[in-house]
Amino acid sequence: MKKLLKIFLLLITAVSFVISGVIITATVFLNRYKSYKIDVSLLDMASKKDETVFYRYEFSDRQSRIGNAVLVNGESLSNGTKYKFIPYAEIPQDMINAFIAIEDKRFYKHKGVDFLRSSKAVINYLIGGNSRFGGSTITQQLVKNLTGNDEISSKRKINEIFSAINLEKDFDKSEILEAYLNIINLSDGCRGIGAAAYHFYSKTPSELTLSEIATLAAITNNPSKYNPRTNPQNAKKRRDVVLEQMNNLGYISDIEYSKALEEPIKLNLSDKEESTVNSWYTDMVIEDVTHDLSDKYGISKEYASFLLYSGGYRIYTAEDKEIQDILDDYYSDLSNFPCDINGEFPQSSMIVIDPYTGDILGVAGAIGEKKGNRIQNYATHAKRPPGSAIKPLSVYAPAFEKGIIKWSSILDDSPIENSNGRSWPANANGKYIGPVTVKYAVENSLNTVAVKVLEMLGNGNSLDFLKNSLYINSLDRENDIGSASLALGQPSVGITLRELTGGYTALSSGIMSKSRSYFKVTDSNGEIILDNTARQERVISKENAAIMTKLLECVVDDGTAKGLITLDNKISVAGKTGTTQNNFDRLFVGYTPDLLCGAWFGYEYPKSLKSFGGNYAAVFWDDVMSRIYSETDYASSLRLFSIPDGVQKLTFDASNGEIIFYSDDPLALEEGWFNVTN
Numbered sequence: 001m002k003k004l005l006k007i008f009l010l011l012i013t014a015v016s017f018v019i020s021g022v023i024i025t026a027t028v029f030l031n032r033y034k035s036y037k038i039d040v041s042l043l044d045m046a047s048k049k050d051e052t053v054f055y056r057y058e059f060s061d062r063q064s065r066i067g068n069a070v071l072v073n074g075e076s077l078s079n080g081t082k083y084k085f086i087p088y089a090e091i092p093q094d095m096i097n098a099f100i101a102i103e104d105k106r107f108y109k110h111k112g113v114d115f116l117r118s119s120k121a122v123i124n125y126l127i128g129g130n131s132r133f134g135g136s137t138i139t140q141q142l143v144k145n146l147t148g149n150d151e152i153s154s155k156r157k158i159n160e161i162f163s164a165i166n167l168e169k170d171f172d173k174s175e176i177l178e179a180y181l182n183i184i185n186l187s188d189g190c191r192g193i194g195a196a197a198y199h200f201y202s203k204t205p206s207e208l209t210l211s212e213i214a215t216l217a218a219i220t221n222n223p224s225k226y227n228p229r230t231n232p233q234n235a236k237k238r239r240d241v242v243l244e245q246m247n248n249l250g251y252i253s254d255i256e257y258s259k260a261l262e263e264p265i266k267l268n269l270s271d272k273e274e275s276t277v278n279s280w281y282t283d284m285v286i287e288d289v290t291h292d293l294s295d296k297y298g299i300s301k302e303y304a305s306f307l308l309y310s311g312g313y314r315i316y317t318a319e320d321k322e323i324q325d326i327l328d329d330y331y332s333d334l335s336n337f338p339c340d341i342n343g344e345f346p347q348s349s350m351i352v353i354d355p356y357t358g359d360i361l362g363v364a365g366a367i368g369e370k371k372g373n374r375i376q377n378y379a380t381h382a383k384r385p386p387g388s389a390i391k392p393l394s395v396y397a398p399a400f401e402k403g404i405i406k407w408s409s410i411l412d413d414s415p416i417e418n419s420n421g422r423s424w425p426a427n428a429n430g431k432y433i434g435p436v437t438v439k440y441a442v443e444n445s446l447n448t449v450a451v452k453v454l455e456m457l458g459n460g461n462s463l464d465f466l467k468n469s470l471y472i473n474s475l476d477r478e479n480d481i482g483s484a485s486l487a488l489g490q491p492s493v494g495i496t497l498r499e500l501t502g503g504y505t506a507l508s509s510g511i512m513s514k515s516r517s518y519f520k521v522t523d524s525n526g527e528i529i530l531d532n533t534a535r536q537e538r539v540i541s542k543e544n545a546a547i548m549t550k551l552l553e554c555v556v557d558d559g560t561a562k563g564l565i566t567l568d569n570k571i572s573v574a575g576k577t578g579t580t581q582n583n584f585d586r587l588f589v590g591y592t593p594d595l596l597c598g599a600w601f602g603y604e605y606p607k608s609l610k611s612f613g614g615n616y617a618a619v620f621w622d623d624v625m626s627r628i629y630s631e632t633d634y635a636s637s638l639r640l641f642s643i644p645d646g647v648q649k650l651t652f653d654a655s656n657g658e659i660i661f662y663s664d665d666p667l668a669l670e671e672g673w674f675n676v677t678n
Contacts, residue, residue: 050312050524054282056319057519069316075282083309084194088178092206094252095193096177098217101245104138108173112139112164139164142180146299183306186216187223191306200228202270210256211263214242232265239265278373279328280365281319284380285517289315292530293521312524318359318517322632323352330624331364337620340611346603348620349378351498352628355505355596357534358513360498378600383474383494388445388560389578389587390489392548393472393503395450396442398465399457400544400675407547407672408657409438411449425451425488428560428579437654439672442551443559445577450487462486469539470503471514490581497587501598504589507552507574508596510545511538543646543675549574550673552590553641561588564618567626571638577615583608588618590625593639597625646677 054075059067100107106114114137136144143163167176186196196216197205208216218238219226228235240261247257278286286308293304327350330336339345345367352362365377376382399405413436415423423432425447432448441449454462459481466472466486472495475485479492502515514535521530540548552574556565560577567573575590584606589598599617602609609616629635652659654670 052313055316075278085310086194088174095213097251098213102242112168145183185223186219187227202268211260215239217242236265280363288517314522316519320361323362326627327362327364348601350599351379353596355508358515360517379497384585385490385580386500387489387578387580389576391450394462394486395453399453401540404456408652410657413448443554445560451483454487472499497598497600506539507548510540510542542644546647547673565622572640583610586615586617588621650674
């Protein structure tokens with residue numbers, strides 16, 4: 001019975017392959033396969049061996065982009081063992097033969113896809129036979145490494161097949177091998193044979209023994225399982241298979257085969273430390289460029305990173321050296337930060353942005369000395385709840401823009417619903433005081449009013465504004481549509497400090513400027529690889545932006561940030577505090593007429609900050625921004641926020657919100673800012 005079943009499966013498989021062959025032939029005949037192409041410039045870029053370098057601008061006029069690009073000294077992409085490009089001429093023949101023997105023995109005979117080998121692999125799998133060898137050719141594997149697409153689907157496989165066929169039309173076998181051998185995953189973070197040879201043996205590929213070459217070739221089948229450092233027994237078994245295949249194909253003699261089999265798996269791990277620890281800013285730029293390369297060219301993050309490390313690029317950053325130096329100095333000094341009764345320091349991060357361009361001028365990812373590259377950055381990586389710091393963006397700004405509220409609007413500070421005998425939502429002080437103005441609600445961060453304004457605005461409108469207009473993409477459309485996420489700042493997975501602070505650029509002038517860490521990336525000849533042109537769009541009127549700014553000045557002068565900010569004695573400051581559920585996070589996002597800065601304070605693994613009393617994020621903000629305004633050219637630009645002609649200060653009756661000029665009860669009169677263009 002089993003024999004009949006196997007025959008039946010073989011027949012089904014044969015019929016399937018015939019049908020597949022007809023479909024493929026028809027597709028080729030119709031010339032549709034031309035659309036499945038890898039950008040040939042990617043392999044050209046990968047052949048570069050120049051060092052990638054960073055530039056920053058020394059602006060005489062930052063707003064008008066008048067200045068000169070200068071080389072950033074001390075920042076490097078030399079990261080030890082991850083990438084070491086080896087040109088084809090320097091790859092030993094045994095290395096080439098080893099990978100061909102174990103991965104694609106008909107490599108020189110096919111034109112990108114080995115249909116015979118693929119058929120055998122499928123049949124072998126169906127009948128439960130030897131499954132040591134896959135059906136993808138080296139060219140197909142290269143396509144997969146380039147695109148990062150390893151989805152298990154027929155569509156992806158067809159795309160891969162035609163991409164491989166087209167790749168072999170544009171490149172010869174040696175060029176394909178060179179690219180493949182330089183980007184394959186060889187475990188322990190090593191991409192390519194150069195990195196792996198150095199990491200595992202402290203050698204160049206040309207210095208490796210036959211056994212060592214076969215050991216590296218063995219890894220690619222399953223980098224975790226055949227890692228010679230962590231799984232030497234598995235690695236030895238797979239190495240022996242590689243050597244056997246090399247011997248069977250005549251690549252090595254019987255004597256060479258026997259001698260290599262006898263050699264033990266003996267590593268000489270490189271313990272060389274990274275020669276340069278880059279700044280938080282450079283790390284951020286590397287992350288951004290890698291992401292944008294992947295997005296623009298449709299390639300995997302791994303291959304984008306390979307191109308970045310080996311492509312000889314010129315990266316022109318938006319860094320302001322004076323501001324970054326102040327951040328580095330402040331955040332590396334632990335004496336600037338409090339510790340708890342157990343001597344444990346909570347973490348903190350900060351980011352400074354030009355509110356009119358979105359240029360990131362400086363960033364600090366953690367406290368203390370930075371001891372490594374591409375490590376956790378609490379400003380750009382960590383997603384934490386923003387608390388009430390989200391309210392100006394999610395609730396009040398869009399509500400002003402839609403004409404739902406104004407400065408003097410009266411809303412009831414009272415619970416919306418009672419659940420199990422408890423009032424919801426609770427305010428920070430646990431009290432409710434009845435009818436209040438929007439101004440009072442904002443400066444005192446009343447949760448009740450924020451939820452009620454959100455209901456008038458509409459949750460969908462709020463979420464759309466945050467994601468589509470302010471680029472806060474960490475929010476989830478299904479899980480973050482509720483009041484807890486949008487009005488109270490408790491989203492499902494949190495958002496980054498960079499996203500939150502970047503959103504506030506819309507409040508400086510009404511124009512949202514997407515944050516960016518670099519302006520452009522070129523190759524060594526000056527050809528543009530990435531053009532990171534400013535992305536700017538008006539999302540609220542300049543009048544409503546000015547009113548929001550005046551409201552947030554009230555937060556600093558008389559509200560939740562009162563007494564925490566001293567810089568407002570020299571220059572106008574607007575901002576918003578944030579404290580999250582269970583007191584796990586504290587934030588302050590504030591801006592002046594020149595600069596926008598966001599600060600976060602909390603433990604690496606969230607726990608209560610109750611023992612720390614006030615909002616330390618605001619304290620750090622004030623320390624750093626005060627230094628910027630005393631130690632840099634910004635000291636000469638002390639000024640007030642500008643008020644457009646369409647915004648006027650008017651008197652209103654605080655009991656009903658109506659604009660008036662006289663009242664029998666002078667105590668009921670208040671002044672506020674109003675958009676008179678409506």
